[in-house]
Amino acid sequence: MTDQLTLFGAKGSGAVAVEAALTLIGAPYRLIEAYTWDHDDPASGDLVLAANPMRQVPALVLPGGEAITESAAILIWLAEAYPAARLAPLPGDPKRAQFLRWMSFVSSAIYSLYWVKDDPARLVPDPAGHAALTERTLERIAQCWGIMDSQVTPGSYILGDELSVLDLYVNVVSRFRPRRMRFYREAPKMAACVKRVDQDPRLAAFWKERMG
Ligand SMILES: N[C@@H](CCC(=O)N[C@@H](CS)C(=O)NCC(=O)O)C(=O)O
Incomplete structure (x- = not known):
């Protein structure tokens, strides 16, 4: 367990959208690169199994150890967890x-x-x-x-x-x-x-x- 967010991601993957959100939010995070589609390096992709049995990135692990998978869920959750960053219309907003x-x-x-x-x-x-x-x-x-x-x-x-x-x-x-x-x-x-x-x-x- 750590006191910061851990993101299982990979350069060139959909997880980069989550990294972009974390960058705009300014939240520190630890990045673990897991190249899930690289058949020459299965060990890298297997790293994400610690957080996602679908063996897909992104997966975000919260400081308490809870894992969130699914890119849309992670992005929506981040926007709500860090409202000061104004990265989504929140509940009640017409949009x-x-x-x-x-x-x-x-x-x-x-x-x-x-x-x-x-x-x-x-x-x-x-x-x-x-x-x-x-x-x-x-x-x-x-x-x-x-x-x-x-x-x-x-x-x-x-x-x-x-x-x-x-x-x-x-x-x-x-x-x-x-x-x-x-x-x-x-x-x-x-x-x-x-x-x-x-x-x-x-x-x-x-x-x-x-x-x-
Ligand atoms: N439904 C997932 C899809 C994630 C996904 O397809 N990630 C790709 C990387 S861009 C992956 O890990 N692919 C490996 C695989 O599906 O075996 C999400 O929205 O997060």
Whole structure:
């Protein structure tokens, strides 16, 4: 047990959205890199099993030892636990419903598909089917970004004029395949928001270091 937060994460992963939130909050945390998708280094990925039997990052361990998994839950929890950082519309705020809607959407409709995309053999044993499965999964991801874009009314940020953990989440997941150029085509309204967050002076060096 430690007296600070411990994050199981990995460079280039969805856990970077959690790191970005912790950076904006200014909360100290210990980072344990667990490259869950690296088949050449299974020991690294296995580290996260201490906190998440799904063997996925992110997983956040609180000072008392309680583990929180699931990126959306962690981001929402952090925004509530550190309200002074103003990283989410809190209960009672008129923007709260759409905030929860899109946090869940990115997690369930989009991020969850990478379990298939990253290893098509998990669902289709025959390698002959892998290319088509990958292609259709990427198309579905692109379609979901387009649907989300058609439903949001951004200001400077996705929910309006205040940056929220939703912006951090979309910023990171939109870097995954089919990658940003496709995202910009499918989601022109959110494109401006993610670019603004890319250039946020509090995060620009961080993105370079953690997302490459
Ligand atoms: N539902 C999880 C998904 C997390 C996830 O897919 N993480 C990836 C890294 S970006 C991972 O650890 N993949 C390894 C695997 O699924 O086996 C969440 O939202 O946190």
